[in-house]
Amino acid sequence: MAAVKACNILITGANRGLGLETVKQLTEDSCPKRHIFATCRDPEGPKSEALRELVKKHPGVITIIRLDADDPSSIKESAKKVGSLLGNSGLNLLVNNAGIVARGTIQTSSAENMKNTFSTNVIGPLLIIKEYLPYLQTAAKASGTPGMSCNKAAVINISTVGGSISTMPSLFSQFPVLPYCVSKAGFNMLTVLAADELRADKILCMALHSGWVKTELRREKALHFFPHSELQGGDVLRNVN
Numbered sequence: 443m444a445a446v447k448a449c450n451i452l453i454t455g456a457n458r459g460l461g462l463e464t465v466k467q468l469t470e471d472s473c474p475k476r477h478i479f480a481t482c483r484d485p486e487g488p489k490s491e492a493l494r495e496l497v498k499k500h501p502g503v504i505t506i507i508r509l510d511a512d513d514p515s516s517i518k519e520s521a522k523k524v525g526s527l528l529g530n531s532g533l534n535l536l537v538n539n540a541g542i543v544a545r546g547t548i549q550t551s552s553a554e555n556m557k558n559t560f561s562t563n564v565i566g567p568l569l570i571i572k573e574y575l576p577y578l579q580t581a582a583k584a585s586g587t588p589g590m591s592c593n594k595a596a597v598i599n600i601s602t603v604g605g606s607i608s609t610m611p612s613l614f615s616q617f618p619v620l621p622y623c624v625s626k627a628g629f630n631m632l633t634v635l636a637a638d639e640l641r642a643d644k645i646l647c648m649a650l651h652s653g654w655v656k657t658e659l660r661r662e663k664a665l666h667f668f669p670h671s672e673l674q675g676g677d678v679l680r681n682v683n
């Protein structure tokens with residue numbers, strides 16, 4: 443994570459899995475002005491205990507914010523709250539990490555699973571980018587440096603090769619999660635179109651595949667084509683700048 447020098451960072455789905463690990467690694471960096479907005483659906487609930495412990499270890503560095511990617515009003519409220527805490531410096535880095543997986547093939551995928559994966563993996567990130575855009579624009583303007591960088595103003599969408607139209611068909615038999623793959627393909631298109639639209643504001647947008655990491659989302663038996671990494675290896679933002 444040493445390459446990331448962004449000051450104000452927001453991560454969705456930060457209470458467990460890759461999101462929590464990313465917050466952990468960002469707090470270990472020696473970046474004195476850094477502030478991390480770690481968002482999750484249920485800040486007071488049992489699934490957020492590890493995140494609350496991390497906040498205690500790093501007082502003043504992490505703020506937990508409620509954000510449910512399936513709930514447009516919670517996205518709006520979160521943006522209001524973060525905006526009031528950001529002041530004039532803006533948001534340097536928005537990491538759309540929250541995501542869900544649903545299994546299925548053409549013959550077994552349900553309308554409900556398609557709707558749920560689209561809601562969390564595509565519609566949520568779209569609304570999040572929209573609500574946080576003013577703060578990213580502020581950061582881009584405030585930076586005073588040319589070009590685009592995730593240390594200046596950027597959106598990083600945590601995607602997957604499961605959303606790759608060219609790669610997925612050959613992997614599908616070992617990873618039969620059609621609703622997830624179709625939603626992540628949509629997420630990739632969202633990233634490309636956001637990159638195009640936000641280029642004028644000098645805001646970088648990109649999608650990353652984290653590699654296969656053992657989390658709740660990937661708890662099925664190990665895939666044969668790629669070994670799983672342990673979570674400590676899931677340095678999803680390494681070398682992004």
Ligand SMILES: NC(=O)c1ccc[n+]([C@@H]2O[C@H](COP(=O)([O-])OP(=O)(O)OC[C@H]3O[C@@H](n4cnc5c(N)ncnc54)[C@H](OP(=O)(O)O)[C@@H]3O)[C@@H](O)[C@H]2O)c1
Pocket residue numbers: 454455456457458459460461482483484489509510511512538539540541542562600601602603651652653654655656657658659660
């Ligand atoms: N693990 C891998 O091998 C792998 C590979 C490629 C890509 N990815 C991507 O990496 C991202 C993180 O995955 P992970 O492996 O860390 O999964 P995970 O351990 O299951 O964590 C998923 C996170 O997303 C949150 N979330 C789910 N629905 C949400 C919603 N509606 N609103 C807000 N937060 C929500 C969960 O919060 P709750 O605790 O409230 O459920 C949790 O914090 C995903 O986008 C995934 O597609 C993972």
